[in-house]
Amino acid sequence: MGTLAEEIFSYKLGRPVSAGEIVIVDVDHVMSHDTTSPLAIQAFRKLTGERGGRVFDPARAHIIFDHIVPAATVAAATLQRDIRAFAREQGIQILQEGICHQVMPERGFVAPGEIIVGADSHTCTYGALGAFATGMGSTDIGVAYATGRSWFRVPETINVRLTGRLQPGVYVKDVTLELVRRIGVDGANYRALEYSGPLVEAMSISERFTLCNMAIEMGAKTGLVAPDATTEAWLRGRVNRSYPLLQPQNPHYERVVEVDVSDLPPLIACPPDVNNVVPVEQVEHIQIDQVFLGTCTNGRLDDLAIAASILRGRTIHPNTRMVVIPASREVYLEALRLGYIETFIQAGASVGTPGCGPCIGRHFGVLGPGERALTTMNRNFTGRMGDPTAEIYLGSPATVAATAITGHITDPRQFLA
Amino acid sequence: MGRIWKLGDNINTDVIIPGRYNVTTDRAQLAKYCLCEILPEFAAQVRQGDIIMAGHNFGCGSSREHAPAAIQASGIKAVVARSFARIFYRNAINIGLPVLICEEAVLNSEDGQEAEVALEQGVITNLTTGQRFQAQPLPPFIARIVEAGGIIEYIRREGTLR
Ligand code: SF4
Numbered sequence: 001m002g003t004l005a006e007e008i009f010s011y012k013l014g015r016p017v018s019a020g021e022i023v024i025v026d027v028d029h030v031m032s033h034d035t036t037s038p039l040a041i042q043a044f045r046k047l048t049g050e051r052g053g054r055v056f057d058p059a060r061a062h063i064i065f066d067h068i069v070p071a072a073t074v075a076a077a078t079l080q081r082d083i084r085a086f087a088r089e090q091g092i093q094i095l096q097e098g099i100c101h102q103v104m105p106e107r108g109f110v111a112p113g114e115i116i117v118g119a120d121s122h123t124c125t126y127g128a129l130g131a132f133a134t135g136m137g138s139t140d141i142g143v144a145y146a147t148g149r150s151w152f153r154v155p156e157t158i159n160v161r162l163t164g165r166l167q168p169g170v171y172v173k174d175v176t177l178e179l180v181r182r183i184g185v186d187g188a189n190y191r192a193l194e195y196s197g198p199l200v201e202a203m204s205i206s207e208r209f210t211l212c213n214m215a216i217e218m219g220a221k222t223g224l225v226a227p228d229a230t231t232e233a234w235l236r237g238r239v240n241r242s243y244p245l246l247q248p249q250n251p252h253y254e255r256v257v258e259v260d261v262s263d264l265p266p267l268i269a270c271p272p273d274v275n276n277v278v279p280v281e282q283v284e285h286i287q288i289d290q291v292f293l294g295t296c297t298n299g300r301l302d303d304l305a306i307a308a309s310i311l312r313g314r315t316i317h318p319n320t321r322m323v324v325i326p327a328s329r330e331v332y333l334e335a336l337r338l339g340y341i342e343t344f345i346q347a348g349a350s351v352g353t354p355g356c357g358p359c360i361g362r363h364f365g366v367l368g369p370g371e372r373a374l375t376t377m378n379r380n381f382t383g384r385m386g387d388p389t390a391e392i393y394l395g396s397p398a399t400v401a402a403t404a405i406t407g408h409i410t411d412p413r414q415f416l417a
Numbered sequence: 418m419g420r421i422w423k424l425g426d427n428i429n430t431d432v433i434i435p436g437r438y439n440v441t442t443d444r445a446q447l448a449k450y451c452l453c454e455i456l457p458e459f460a461a462q463v464r465q466g467d468i469i470m471a472g473h474n475f476g477c478g479s480s481r482e483h484a485p486a487a488i489q490a491s492g493i494k495a496v497v498a499r500s501f502a503r504i505f506y507r508n509a510i511n512i513g514l515p516v517l518i519c520e521e522a523v524l525n526s527e528d529g530q531e532a533e534v535a536l537e538q539g540v541i542t543n544l545t546t547g548q549r550f551q552a553q554p555l556p557p558f559i560a561r562i563v564e565a566g567g568i569i570e571y572i573r574r575e576g577t578l579r
Contacts, residue, residue, distance in 0.1 A: 022558045024578055038442045039482050046569050068440070075440045121480040121504055137482035137508035143568055149578045151558070185427055186474035190503050219477060219502055273427060360436040381431040381478060383454050388435070 003157035003251040004224045005192040008113055008132040011246055019156040019254075028114035028131075030056075030144040033100045034065040034076070035360075036119035036137075037083045043142025056148030058091040062109055064100040066355040072363035098328025098354035101125040101213065101296035106330055111235065111243040112227035117144050122296050122378065124215045127192075128208035129235065130227035130246065135216065155192045155221045158183070159253040162199035164262035169413035171306070172207040173298055173376065173396035175199075175259070176214045177267040181277035183257060189219030191254065199261060200225055205234040206300045213297045214378050217274045266411055268374075269394040272382045280399060280411045288393070289371040290321045291404045292385075294352075295359050298376035298397050299327030301334050307401035308340035310415045311347040317407030322349035323365040325357040347404070361385045367392075374403045418544055419466035419494060422459065423528035426472035430484040430505065433476065439483040444490035451487040465492040468532050468541075470523045472498065476505025485509040495534045497541055497552065499523050510559060513567040517541065517552035525550070 032040045055061045071077035112130035119141040126133035215223030270276040324344045326332035358365035366386030380392040398412035438450040452459040475498040495515035509516040522541040530545035539552035565571035
């Protein structure tokens with residue numbers, strides 16, 4: 001009897017639990033990446049003693065290199081070398097084939113009803129598959145590597161019910177920005193967001209990833225979508241173990257936020273906070289030095305497809321640069337096969353190795369002083385992409401592609417046939 | 418006792434320690450760039466025992482533990498805020514950086530004033546005005562982690578996570 005979050009914890013513990021309880025549970029998978037692993041390893045060593053400690057289960061411990069790949073500096077290369085040594089010692093496989101939040105589900109490390117902790121705040125993305133997944137700091141992850149356990153305060157849940165039909169040129173990214181505007185950057189602090197309603201039921205898994213990815217931008221512990229036939233179809237061939245299709249049962253929600261998306265226009269989040277959201281038309285005059293298509297929010301095949309459909313046969317504006325980074329090798333190969341990559345290169349874009357790219361401001365497209373970027377990222381914080389005086393605007397892949405062509409923020413609807 | 422560094426709402430982890438400076442586990446290096454984005458003078462002027470007082474949602478954004486680590490290494494004794502972002506709050510407790518939730522203390526204190534925090538009682542005293550404030554009590558489980566000095570010390574003491 002409860003929200004999806006309560007159902008998952010109750011299933012796991014074999015007894016009913018409800019929001020507010022602090023519980024200690026066995027986790028199913030633990031993840032860290034190249035930037036957060038070093039401190040997690042430090043915590044692991046501190047807990048288990050300098051040598052001899054073993055991770056709880058190397059097959060369920062995942063280290064993914066994505067933040068600075070290939071290593072851009074000696075400092076990064078040194079940390080990565082040390083992480084590799086740890087992984088070898090523990091028998092953990094390091095994956096370097098895309099953004100952790102894309103690779104984890106693609107590789108089948110996420111299934112409905114599972115509990116997953118990751119040393120990255122956007123771990124909440126996996127809730128799109130009905131798993132309880134949340135980001136933690138490195139010490140918590142070090143503890144989970146050593147013990148296979150973690151403690152949680154079972155969260156209260158806000159139900160976000162989405163209805164209506166999206167207009168052409170408006171995408172799930174726009175819906176997500178609208179939710180951050182309405183709920184606020186801490187409106188869901190400590191809570192789970194459970195997404196439901198006809199629009200969510202009709203969404204692809206990729207769209208659900210976009211939706212759940214930005215739960216943390218409202219402070220939430222996780223975003224969740226109850227698993228359905230779409231989920232099962234996506235998991236086929238990726239996950240072979242059995243999993244429960246848990247659903248909310250007579251849930252008590254802290255509140256329900258209902259949004260009819262029918263009148264929603266394309267939106268932009270203006271710097272420096274993600275809830276500074278305005279319709280694209282209000283900021284169309286703003287000149288953009290660089291656009292960036294990628295990240296764990298919007299670097300998947302459907303995102304690249306939308307952008308490629310707008311850019312096909314066109315070139316990017318001479319005053320604007322464009323960076324494209326597929327979220328994973330799987331996405332990259334498929335985009336190559338479908339001709340999207342060729343479209344981007346012919347339009348004048350730089351296409352990068354799957355990973356985070358300039359999203360954390362360390363390589364492959366950082367911004368200079370006073371420059372402005374429009375990106376498909378999830379955060380527009382000061383200094384995130386390079387110089388602190390640079391400005392970051394957030395929008396959908398379609399808005400990013402349209403802007404690449406004109407050189408200023410542009411409503412994508414004018415480019416859609 | 419120490420000086421109060423007063424900050425606003427939604428101070429995010431990119432502002433506490435920018436991504437371009439957290440490619441290290443060296444805490445002294447992290448402290449050098451702590452809050453550099455909004456308070457360039459902070460790293461040079463902060464003294465052992467100083468206190469950060471912040472508005473709502475302190476520490477929002479990424480899960481980087483470099484953020485509380487940078488604050489801890491800078492000498493800050495405690496962060497008092499109207500509210501904290503979830504991951505930051507948990508990280509701070511795990512590494513033993515005291516974090517206190519207290520609306521009143523923040524609303525009644527100014528940047529540059531002197532304050533003292535009695536951690537065990539959760540009492541914040543503004544020495545400039547003489548006012549005393551009681552922070553929100555911690556849930557018992559979390560209080561035990563804090564008392565042990567962090568999650569690692571807690572598990573070592575208990576023998577396991579329980
Ligand atoms: S793409 Fe950006 S938001 Fe996503 S994991 Fe990488 S750095 Fe974080």
